[in-house]
Amino acid sequence: MSFLRFLYTCVRLMLRGGWAYWCWVLLLLALVAWGADAYLTQFKDGLILSNMRDEVSWGFYVGNFTFLVGVAAAAVLLVIPAYVYEWKPIKEVAILGELLAISAIVMCLLFVIVDMGRPDRFWHVIPFLGVLNFPRSLLAWDCLVLNAYLGLNVFIVVYLLYCTYVGKHYNKALAGPLILFSVPLAISIHTVTAFLYNGMPSRPFWNASILAPRFLCSAFCSGPAIMIIVFQILQRTTRLKIQNEAIWKVAELMAYAMFLNLFLLGAEVFKEYYSATQHLVHFQYLFSGFHGANSLVVYSWAAIACSVISFVLFLVPATRRNFVTLNLGCLLIYTGVYIEKGIGLVVPGFTPSILGEIYEYVPTLNEVRIGGAVFSIGFLVFTFLCKIAVPMMTGEFRTAGLAEPGSESAGDAHAGTPVVVT
Amino acid sequence: MSMTPDLPCSGSCAGGGVAPPPPGADADLPAGVSRREFVEASAKMLAAVALVSGCDTNVEEFLQKNFRELTPEELRQVVARLEKKYSEAAGKPVTVTTTPPLPNTLFGYGLDLSRCVGCRRCAYACARENNTSRSPQIQWIRVLELDKEKGVDLTHANAYYNPETVPQEDKFYMPVACHQCAKPPCVKVCPVKATWQEPDGIVVIDYNWCIGCRCCMAACPYGARRFNWGEPDLPAAEVNPHTHYLGNRPRMKGVVEKCTFCIQRVREGRYPACVEICPVGARKFGNLLDPESEIRVIMRQKRVFVLKEEIGTEPKFFYFYAT
Numbered sequence: 001m002s003f004l005r006f007l008y009t010c011v012r013l014m015l016r017g018g019w020a021y022w023c024w025v026l027l028l029l030a031l032v033a034w035g036a037d038a039y040l041t042q043f044k045d046g047l048i049l050s051n052m053r054d055e056v057s058w059g060f061y062v063g064n065f066t067f068l069v070g071v072a073a074a075a076v077l078l079v080i081p082a083y084v085y086e087w088k089p090i091k092e093v094a095i096l097g098e099l100l101a102i103s104a105i106v107m108c109l110l111f112v113i114v115d116m117g118r119p120d121r122f123w124h125v126i127p128f129l130g131v132l133n134f135p136r137s138l139l140a141w142d143c144l145v146l147n148a149y150l151g152l153n154v155f156i157v158v159y160l161l162y163c164t165y166v167g168k169h170y171n172k173a174l175a176g177p178l179i180l181f182s183v184p185l186a187i188s189i190h191t192v193t194a195f196l197y198n199g200m201p202s203r204p205f206w207n208a209s210i211l212a213p214r215f216l217c218s219a220f221c222s223g224p225a226i227m228i229i230v231f232q233i234l235q236r237t238t239r240l241k242i243q244n245e246a247i248w249k250v251a252e253l254m255a256y257a258m259f260l261n262l263f264l265l266g267a268e269v270f271k272e273y274y275s276a277t278q279h280l281v282h283f284q285y286l287f288s289g290f291h292g293a294n295s296l297v298v299y300s301w302a303a304i305a306c307s308v309i310s311f312v313l314f315l316v317p318a319t320r321r322n323f324v325t326l327n328l329g330c331l332l333i334y335t336g337v338y339i340e341k342g343i344g345l346v347v348p349g350f351t352p353s354i355l356g357e358i359y360e361y362v363p364t365l366n367e368v369r370i371g372g373a374v375f376s377i378g379f380l381v382f383t384f385l386c387k388i389a390v391p392m393m394t395g396e397f398r399t400a401g402l403a404e405p406g407s408e409s410a411g412d413a414h415a416g417t418p419v420v421v422t
Numbered sequence: 423m424s425m426t427p428d429l430p431c432s433g434s435c436a437g438g439g440v441a442p443p444p445p446g447a448d449a450d451l452p453a454g455v456s457r458r459e460f461v462e463a464s465a466k467m468l469a470a471v472a473l474v475s476g477c478d479t480n481v482e483e484f485l486q487k488n489f490r491e492l493t494p495e496e497l498r499q500v501v502a503r504l505e506k507k508y509s510e511a512a513g514k515p516v517t518v519t520t521t522p523p524l525p526n527t528l529f530g531y532g533l534d535l536s537r538c539v540g541c542r543r544c545a546y547a548c549a550r551e552n553n554t555s556r557s558p559q560i561q562w563i564r565v566l567e568l569d570k571e572k573g574v575d576l577t578h579a580n581a582y583y584n585p586e587t588v589p590q591e592d593k594f595y596m597p598v599a600c601h602q603c604a605k606p607p608c609v610k611v612c613p614v615k616a617t618w619q620e621p622d623g624i625v626v627i628d629y630n631w632c633i634g635c636r637c638c639m640a641a642c643p644y645g646a647r648r649f650n651w652g653e654p655d656l657p658a659a660e661v662n663p664h665t666h667y668l669g670n671r672p673r674m675k676g677v678v679e680k681c682t683f684c685i686q687r688v689r690e691g692r693y694p695a696c697v698e699i700c701p702v703g704a705r706k707f708g709n710l711l712d713p714e715s716e717i718r719v720i721m722r723q724k725r726v727f728v729l730k731e732e733i734g735t736e737p738k739f740f741y742f743y744a745t
Contacts, residue, residue: 048558054648117635120484121634125614132614136611137613202640
């Protein structure tokens with residue numbers, strides 16, 4: 001009963017907001033509608049509305065999926081410094097990482113669905129209902145770990161918020177291990193996604209053991225980049241106390257991750273160019289163009305420039321602590337990793353094709369519209385989750401008269417207590 | 423010469439020609455009453471979802487199980503439904519057989535690179551035989567033009583050669599289709615077991631179970647798999663009415679397809695369409711388990727090689743130079 005009232009409060013919290021909030025929500029809804037229209041056409045006419053073809057059979061959708069798995073994985077990795085090093089400033093905001101993880105996984109699953117030739121047969125993948133090729137197929141693994149990760153994060157978030165709502169202290173023996181379990185699961189979702197590519201000897205561009213470590217390093221950059229921006233928005237728009245130390249610490253960790261990311265990229269580039277086997281053609285297509293096909297070249301170099309500049313910005317303490325350069329660095333990291341782990345990962349794997357054909361893939365407007373809708377749904381989910389979670393974390397939902405009636409007395413004591421495992 | 427076999431639909435092939443799935447094919451699938459009940463209850467729920475969402479596929483098709491999980495009775499119903507559907511669309515009787523593998527048979531293919539002239543008759547005969555979409559055009563065989571100076575090096579292959587006459591003096595030609603690998607990477611990656619290897623070595627696809635994720639296309643080292651990016655267009659007059667469930671029956675949009683060595687023919691003791699049409703006799707076919715078969719004689723007397731042997735897929739498609 002009180003859980004129903006909790007859900008009701010969540011809806012009411014979601015519907016509270018000023019004009020800026022509603023403009024943001026309406027903008028996202030408009031983008032969702034625009035993309036939904038594109039998706040309906042694709043559902044009817046097929047993936048022929050994309051520019052994917054037999055030669056490049058994955059593209060924009062799968063690229064976004066891969067990038068967002070990284071975001072989802074890295075969001076929860078804020079939990080590591082929070083709990084392993086007992087770093088309190090980050091501990092207070094770790095739950096926000098879980099909210100981002102939920103939103104990112106929602107986007108991942110949607111990108112998989114829009115990429116399917118037969119979305120109506122989605123049930124074939126559901127364990128016990130369909131026929132899952134487990135444990136042989138890495139996509140089957142991916143379905144399982146992504147959903148497990150989503151389920152775990154939803155459970156943790158709902159449980160912690162519900163405890164706050166009813167004014168009870170959460171069960172430490174339950175929440176603690178679950179939060180810690182989300183760390184290996186976060187690493188596993190991105191590793192399994194890397195193995196999905198990695199395990200294909202037919203595609204030398206992906207068939208390198210360095211792929212999974214590279215995935216993790218770039219994810220440790222892109223996920224926190226989003227979190228740093230979100231922290232600052234929440235600092236300004238809510239009463240949530242987020243210490244600058246927490247933001248700077250995250251930025252410092254990102255600098256280390258970016259160093260590793262660049263190092264691993266360098267190791268791979270050395271191996272490919274120095275040995276210069278036939279497999280080099282995919283790197284050539286990415287970095288210098290191949291037989292006149294060069295639509296990715298400008299993006300791949302832009303990605304490298306973004307990564308190098310942001311690495312410097314995050315390494316130097318002065319620029320790390322300056323919010324202008326910090327935010328610039330975040331945007332650069334986001335752009336760099338988005339290119340590198342999206343189109344820059346998927347398309348060169350297919351170009352030139354297995355039989356030596358060069359088909360230059362560029363997404364169609366229809367694909368971009370559908371992608372935009374998926375991102376908008378993700379942003380909507382994240383916005384709503386923050387809208388619900390932040391007032392509960394700060395305790396201000398009680399002063400707004402939205403608290404559980406029976407918990408008024410406990411309310412004051414808990415006001416201002418962030419939802420964290422201590 | 424007509425490439426379309428003219429097989430009238432007798433009473434036996436309309437319904438009696440249905441065979442159960444190959445024995446042992448579903449041995450690795452868990453079976454149990456409780457699971458069956460669960461699946462059926464869930465299936466009803468899914469049917470409701472399908473009705474509400476207004477899918478253009480009908481409910482029976484939506485709920486159809488994986489080919490290897492169908493009971494003989496369910497398979498009979500599925501085949502009857504498909505035959506009715508295809509016959510109505512084609513305006514003539516279309517049969518869907520489920521002929522099981524022949525005993526002691528492992529099919530192998532030989533391609534004589536010194537004979538192939540690059541005429542592409544095989545690619546078009548294959549399309550006619552296998553009911554592939556004419557628009558967008560899907561062909562299971564891709565003939566590559568290669569430079570004699572460079573040998574078998576796919577990085578400079580050209581599939582779109584179009585000279586006045588073939589063969590060109592400085593070129594040779596290498597047709598590529600599904601190599602029916604003994605260790606097929608495509609089967610390994612499929613998340614829903616929609617593609618598998620039959621006991622006679624043919625890698626098949628259940629077009630009604632494929633979800634269109636295209637993992638198999640990324641995994642195939644021979645570029646053999648084709649996707650129905652749009653709704654396949656096959657003019658009624660051009661439909662080959664003699665089809666196999668796992669082979670050349672008409673496909674739908676959003677699923678993967680590929681060469682099956684003409685499963686509808688070879689399981690009835692006939693040659694694949696490409697072997698029959700080849701004007702220079704470059705294509706050979708036979709049972710690898712029979713020491714006297716054409717393919718085994720070639721393997722003994724000529725020197726064969728497979729494409730990309732380093733990947734370890736163990737193709738049953740052998741190239742050779744007879745002269």
